[in-house]
Amino acid sequence: MPEVPVSSSNAPQTSSTLPEEVVQCLQNARFLHLATSSTDAMPHISLMNYTYLPSSPYSASAQIIMTTPPGTQKTANLLQNPRVSLLVHDWVSTRPPTLTSGRASSPPPAASRSSLATLLLGMNTAALSRISATINGTAHFVAHGSEEEKWLKARHLENNTFGSELDDGEDDVFGTSPAESSGDGGRGRWVEGDEVRVISVCVEDVRISDYKGRVTDWKITGATNATGNGALPNGI
Structure with a gap:
């Protein structure tokens, strides 16, 4: 008989x-x-840079x-309903070449990155634990213009690479933001702007x-969820 996946049928563990x-x-x-919901229960999903503290x-x-400009759909949703669900996974996957048309993908994946980038990607992939985590919680906008907002935004900027190119002109395949035409990976619009808001979950x-x-x-309880680790993970 085929192996049946183990489901979560027992009560959640607490920590x-x-x-x-x-x-x-x-x-x-x-x-x-990041999944949010509008007042008429229409789900909305956004791909987000983030910093875990x-x-x-x-x-x-x-x-x-996370950070967002005020005019986004996620902002409108969060102002009405702060309940959010996050999906994060640590495996690397690529779509295999599509052969139904009789030709391989172009250009081949290896042609678009340097040998050093390929080596580092292989090393990074080997260290992954191959899980996904669905995280539920409550989001709030940090008080605009507050010292807390400035501190959190600074940590978020330090913890993410928003440039679209490396110094030698190669594509930054390890950056944590998709490249945009502005050349800053969206840093000015999505993080640095005076109007940008900080979301804390x-x-x-x-x-x-x-x-x-x-x-x-798992059910997370108590006031302190510290890991005993002062690092700022994400994109390492």
């Missing part, structure tokens, strides 16, 4: 800290998907930090799915 594998996933991943001078609890529960189909649920 005051994020599970170690979720922290590792947040360290390895380049982006996350085990703690900060303004919060003893773990936070996931407090994690409440997590569902972990591994590559074998096993599922584990």
Whole structure:
């Protein structure tokens, strides 16, 4: 008989800290998907740069930090409904060449990156734990113009690479933001602008799915979700 994936049928496990594998996933991943909902229950998903903070001078609890201009759909949704769901995964996957048309993809993947980039990508892929984490929580906009907002935005800028090219002119295949025509990876519009708002998400529960189909649920309790690790994961 084929192996049946293990489902999450028992009560969630509880912890005051994020599970170690979720922290590792947040360290390895380049982006996350942010799901919000409008007042008429229309779901909306955004691909986001993020910064995970085990703690900060303004919060003893773990936070996931993102930024957005005020005119976005996600902003409108969050002002009405702060409940969010995040999806983050730490595996690397590529679509195989499409052969139905009788020709391979062009250009071949290896042709678009240097040998050093390929080596580093292979090393990074080998270190992945191959899980996905669905994270549920409550989001809030940090007070605009506050010292907390300035501090969090500075950490977010430090923790993400927004340039579209490396110094030698090669494509930055390890950057944490898709390249845009402005050449700054959207840094000016999405992070640095005076009108840009900082979103902070407090994690409440997590569902972990591994590559074998096993599922584990966790309920995060207590005021401190610190990992005991002062690093600022994401895009490393």
